[in-house]
Amino acid sequence: MSWTDGPFMGFDTETTGVNTATDRIVTAACVEWRNGQTRERTWLADPGIPIPKQAQDVHGISTEYAKENGRPLDEVVIEVAKVLETCAHAQVPVVIYNACFDLPLLNNHLVRLGQPTLGERVDFLPVIDPLVLDRALDRYRKGKRTLGALADFYQVRGEDNLHDALVDVRQTIAVLRAICTAYPQLGEMDLRQLQEYQRGQHRQWAEHFNQFLLSKGRSADVNEEWLV
Structure with a gap:
């Protein structure tokens, strides 16, 4: 039996911004996919800082709404970390689109709380990133590599709007399953x-992208290490 048969645990966040060191979780979602059935869990947090308008425009959650309806951020962070820790112990892979954002964001939250990071909690957390896989397996395809673009390309686009953590997780799992169907050799690993x-493929992509940035007179600031 291959890992491509599942189970999977999808994970996503919506946040106050795009800086993994300083921004905060506003919503999070975990979706377990097992034998074609799903179990879903969501969180709404009060991030404790204002939610900028740019972030509100993406996910639709205002500072006032989060304060009134959200749970304390530290509780949400600890609960999410426990879900992922449980996955690691059971060797259930965690599926995250652009994992280089969500996992460092979560770990930085844990550090601020004085809690162990995921890497300190477990020896091995299997992570699968459909973005990394798609770049590796179809490197020269033109066009965007957003979640929506991949969902359209693999013909698994749902009807709900993206940039909702739960919707994004559902879509991420659908994209991963489509990638596994298109590239069955993945199941041999x-x-x-x-x-x-994934670590090696991300490094190759990042090196080439940094070279491209330099050629345009821009800073080569893409991290070449995947999930250190």
Whole structure:
């Protein structure tokens, strides 16, 4: 039996911004996919800082709404970390679109709370990033690599609007399953081999992208390490 048969735990966040060191979680969602069935869990947090208009325009949650209806951020962060820790112990892979954003964001929250990071909690957390896989397997395809663009390309686009954590997780799992169907060779790797494959493929992509940025007179600021 291959990891491509599942189960998976999809994970996504919506946040106050795009800086993993300083921005905060506003919503989070985890969706377990197992044998074609799903179990879903969502969180709404009061991030404790104002939610900028630019972020509100993306996910639709205002500072006032989060304060009135959200739970304390520290409780949400700890609960989400426990879900992912449980996945690691069960060796259920966590599926995250652009994991280089959501996991560092979560770990930085844990550090601020004086809590162990995911890397300190478990020896090995299997992570699968459909963005990394798509870049690796169809490197020269033109066009955007957003979640919506991949959902359209693999013909699994749902009807709900993206930039809602729960909707994005559902869509991410659908994209991953479509990638696994299109590239069955992925199933020949075990989860540790898959981690190393993604790490190496991300490094190759980042090196080339940094070279492109330099050629345009811009800063080569893309991290070449995947999930350090």
